[in-house]
Amino acid sequence: MAGRADEGPHAPQPYDNDTAWAEQLLGQLSPAGRDPRRVVAWLGRTVRAAVCLQDAQGHLLAGDRLPLDAGVLADLVTGRLAAAALQDGSRHLRMVGLPHPEQGPAAGAVLAVARPEPFDRRAAGIVHHTAGVLELLLRERKLTEAGHRLRRATADLRLAILQLLMVEDTVSARRVAAGLWPGLLEGDTARVYVVEGSPAERDALAEACADAVDGQALVVRCPAMDGHVIVVSPAPAAQDRLRSLVDGRPGVFLGGSLRQRLTRTATAYGQAISALAVARFRPDQTAVYAERTHPQRLMDPVALRAWSAGVLRPLDALPHHIRAELLATTRLGLEFTAVSAARVLGVSRNTVRARMDRVEALLGSDFSDLTTRAAAHLALNTEAVQGPYDPGGTDPHPSPRAGLGDLLDSTALRAWARDLLGRLDADGRDLRRTLRAWIAADANAERAARDLGVHAQTVRDHVRAAEPVLERQLLALGSDLYEIVLAHLVTGTLATPALGGANRGQPDSPVHR
Helix, strand or coil, X not given: CEEEECCCCCCCCCCCCCCHHHHHHHHCCCCCXXXXXXXXXXHHHHHCCEEEEEECCCCEEEECCCCCCHHHHHHHHHCCCCEEEEEECCEEEEEEEEECCCCCCCEEEEEEEEECCCCCHHHHHHHHHHHHHHHHHHHHHHHHHHHHHXXXXXXXXXXXXXXXXXXXCHHHHHHHHHHHCCCCCCCCEEEEEEEECCHHHHHHHHHHHHHHHCCCCEEEECCCCCCEEXXXXXXXXXXXXXXXXXXXXXXXXXXXXXXXXXXXXXXXXXXXXHHHHHHCCCCCCEEECCCCCCHHHHCCHHHHHHHHHHHHHHHCCCCHHHHHHHHXXXXXXXXXXXXXXXXXXXXXXXXXXXXXXXXXXXXXXXXXXXXXXXXXXXXXXXXXXXXXXXXXXXXXXXXXCCCHHHHHCCHHHXXXXXXXXXXXXXXXXXXXXXXXXXXXXXXXXXXXXHHHCCCHHHXXXXXXXXXXXXXXXXXXXXXXXXXXXXXXXHHCCCCCCCCCCCCCCXXXXXXXX
């Protein structure tokens, strides 16, 4: 084998007046043609040769695998040679090292071109200039891949911060956010917005949301819903900016929460989802969670906190971090499906179910029963909003004097429930009867249909028709539905559940009912 080292890939090369190949090579740099494989194929056709492009580790990037001299290849990879021309019997070979932008003179890839006839000036010039184009394309690919990795890492960090906020770990959330977004979570309160679009356009929608809030909010692609983008914004300006973003975009909707403490991010997220259901019926495609009268606000606050503390008393013996983890997971699990809660928390759905099963067992309750879920949701959110019950510090484990039935037995609550459910009476399809049967069947349309003697799709259509009338999202379960369940409990059309039945000291236990 005979060979010589060339002066380098950027050495001037003489060539004839045929410049058509140069125009074709420049065409490979157009946005539609920036592919090293296409460039290598073009080079092979143009100089009538076999072409191989491989990385420094010997992995084939484009073209055909060629037998190469190991010593020359090592010199090119390490940067000792920039290029080489070899003759191996009847084969003439040109090899060029393509520098790596982060490795100094060392090559990140090697271009090898082999053909039967010697390389004339034209062929040598084409190889030389093609090497320069491939170097640019490979460098661009590296930068693009690095950009993708950076964006993925940033998206993962945003999701991690959201998941920490969802389980009320604001200290860790602030610590993670401080490195990339200093000061973003310094305040104690924020609003949560959910922007909904098509799953196919979600990435573009997330970028548009990030541009709109200009670094003043946490923008996260929802891990549970493919078409949703979650925005956690401490800044008040985000709402108007997001409204402007949604305005005039068909199929894009915006739901926003009330301002909540960061520890109540999960509650704010539920409010934003609820508002999103209303936004779908609004001409401007946006809605903010209404400051409406919630049933718990019409209950005796002391009695409500005492009842909630009594219901949750079996968890008090657990270590604090275990108790907090179980309660945070159960709140999300009651608000959404186990699969969605798992994606939001970044754990498996089996973990969510195991934690909820443990809480269910400790409370002596059956979460498959919708009225029990509504009562448990009331107890969990009462503690989340008002904090642990402490009647003057004299008794850390109070026995509630009132049961759930007593809490629901008030003139104000009865008036609220009658007014809310009475909205359904104007519809001639008897939506109220269907909704009551559907709730009694634990939101199972097939069971409700058998009880009513209608088709299951009729049940679903009636429940869906009740949503805009009640201004609450029902089919997706969650806080809105639990309020409607409580309204039925207040009016006596559904039986009050025996939440905490395994705890015999509680008035809601079967032995006390």
